[in-house]
Amino acid sequence: MISIEGLNKIFKQNNKQLKAVDNLNLKINQGEIYGIIGYSGAGKSTFVRLINRLEEPSSGKVIIDKQEITALKSNELRLARREIGMIFQHFNLLWSRTVKENIAFPLEIAGVSKDEREKRVQELIDLVGLSGRENAYPSQLSGGQKQRVGIARALANKPKVLLCDEATSALDPETTNSILELLVDINAKMKLTIILITHEMHVIRKICSRVAVMENGKVVEQGDVLNVFQKPQQSVTKKFVEQVMGNDEDNEIINQLITNKTSGKIIRLQFIGETTNQALISEVSRKFNVDLNILQGKITQTKHGAFGTLYVQVNGDKDVIKDACRFIENETSVELEVIENAI
Structure with missing residues (x-):
C-alpha cells in the first residue's frame, strides 16, 4: 500500500x-x-x-x-x-x-x-x-x-x-x-x-x-x-x-441530422460489454413498434472490460418512443441521453 x-x-x-x-x-x-x-x-x-x-x-x-x-x-x-x-x-x-x-x-x-x-x-x-x-x-x-x-x-x-x-x-x-x-x-x-x-x-x-x-x-x-x-x-x-472515444469529427453526422431537423429522437447509449448494444437494439425492436437506425458508435477496451457509446435515431409514435426510452432507462444497465428531440 x-x-x-x-x-x-x-x-x-x-x-x-x-x-x-x-x-x-x-x-x-x-x-x-x-x-x-x-x-x-x-x-x-x-x-x-x-x-x-x-x-x-x-x-x-x-x-x-x-x-x-x-x-x-x-x-x-x-x-x-x-x-x-x-x-x-x-x-x-x-x-x-x-x-x-x-x-x-x-x-x-x-x-x-x-x-x-x-x-x-x-x-x-x-x-x-x-x-x-x-x-x-x-x-x-x-x-x-x-x-x-x-x-x-x-x-x-x-x-x-x-x-x-x-x-x-x-x-x-x-x-x-x-x-x-x-x-x-x-x-x-x-x-x-x-x-x-x-x-x-x-x-x-x-x-x-x-x-x-x-x-x-x-x-x-x-x-x-x-x-x-x-x-x-x-x-x-x-x-x-x-x-479515446472521439468527439467533434465523429459527431459530424449527428450535428448534420440535428441541423436538418431530423424526425424522431437521437439518443446516446453508453454501455459496458461488447454485446450489450446488439442485445438491447434487438430487444427494443421486438418489444416496441419503433424504427431504430444506428448512426455511429465506438467500443474501447479497458483493463476490466469494454466501454462503448452508440448513437441511435429512433422513429415512430411519440408515446411509443417514450415507452422505449423509459424501458432502456429503467430496465437495463445502459445509460440513455436524448441528444435531439424533433417530434
Missing part, C-alpha cells in the same frame, strides 16, 4: 510561489497499476518525483509499506530508493555502457558481487526481451529497445514499486503497445506496484486499474478506469475520454 497524505510542493520563482503539487491525497493498492493523467503543467511529473524524493516535498507524507519515505534521513533514503524503481521518457541511459553494463550499474552501486550481478542481469535481459543485444550500445538500439533497457535497469534491485514518468511518450504507437504489454507482464510476474504518469488516455485505458486526474497541482477526479470513462465529472476528464 502507498499512502500519499497532504502532499505539497512549492517552487519559488522571482519572489513568487508556484504550487506544483497542492494538498494531494491518494491511496494506491499493493500490486496494482495506477495511472496519473494530466496535461503539461498539471504537476504529475513533480508528484512522481516526490514519491522517491528526487524532489523534496514542502509538506505532507509519502508512506510505502508503513515506511514514511518523507521522514527518512539520507542513508535510510538511499536504501529505501532501491525498492523504488523509475523509468523515464528519454531513457536516461549511460551512452558509454552496453546494455548489460547499463542494467548492472545499480547493482554495482548496491555492492552486489560480480557473479550475482551477471546472473541478475541475464534474468532481466531475458525478461524484457533483449536476448542477443547484451553487448549493444544505446546508440545502436531503437527507442523501444532503449526503454526496455531502462525498465530492466529499474528492476535490477527487485523493487516493490515502479514509477513510470511518461515512459511511452517518445515512442510510436506500435512500440508503445509493446512496452505497455511488457509492463503488464512484469506486474503479473513480479507483483510489484506500478504508478504510470502520462498525458495519453489510451495508455490509461489499456493497462491501468484506477486513475487519478490532475489539474493545477490537484487531483480533481479519481476512480476505477471503467467508471471514469463511463461518467467523467470534470471538464478536463471529459477531454481525456474524448481522446
Whole structure:
C-alpha cells in the first residue's frame, strides 16, 4: 500500500510561489497499476518525483509499506530508493555502457558481487526481451529497445514499486503497445506496484486499474478506469475520454441530422460489454413498434472490460418512443441521453 497524505510542493520563482503539487491525497493498492493523467503543467511529473524524493516535498507524507519515505534521513533514503524503481521518457541511459553494463550499474552501486550481478542481469535481459543485444550500445538500439533497457535497469534491485514518468511518450504507437504489454507482464510476474504518469488516455485505458486526474497541482477526479470513462465529472476528464472515444469529427453526422431537423429522437447509449448494444437494439425492436437506425458508435477496451457509446435515431409514435426510452432507462444497465428531440 502507498499512502500519499497532504502532499505539497512549492517552487519559488522571482519572489513568487508556484504550487506544483497542492494538498494531494491518494491511496494506491499493493500490486496494482495506477495511472496519473494530466496535461503539461498539471504537476504529475513533480508528484512522481516526490514519491522517491528526487524532489523534496514542502509538506505532507509519502508512506510505502508503513515506511514514511518523507521522514527518512539520507542513508535510510538511499536504501529505501532501491525498492523504488523509475523509468523515464528519454531513457536516461549511460551512452558509454552496453546494455548489460547499463542494467548492472545499480547493482554495482548496491555492492552486489560480480557473479550475482551477471546472473541478475541475464534474468532481466531475458525478461524484457533483449536476448542477443547484451553487448549493444544505446546508440545502436531503437527507442523501444532503449526503454526496455531502462525498465530492466529499474528492476535490477527487485523493487516493490515502479514509477513510470511518461515512459511511452517518445515512442510510436506500435512500440508503445509493446512496452505497455511488457509492463503488464512484469506486474503479473513480479507483483510489484506500478504508478504510470502520462498525458495519453489510451495508455490509461489499456493497462491501468484506477486513475487519478490532475489539474493545477490537484487531483480533481479519481476512480476505477471503467467508471471514469463511463461518467467523467470534470471538464478536463471529459477531454481525456474524448481522446479515446472521439468527439467533434465523429459527431459530424449527428450535428448534420440535428441541423436538418431530423424526425424522431437521437439518443446516446453508453454501455459496458461488447454485446450489450446488439442485445438491447434487438430487444427494443421486438418489444416496441419503433424504427431504430444506428448512426455511429465506438467500443474501447479497458483493463476490466469494454466501454462503448452508440448513437441511435429512433422513429415512430411519440408515446411509443417514450415507452422505449423509459424501458432502456429503467430496465437495463445502459445509460440513455436524448441528444435531439424533433417530434
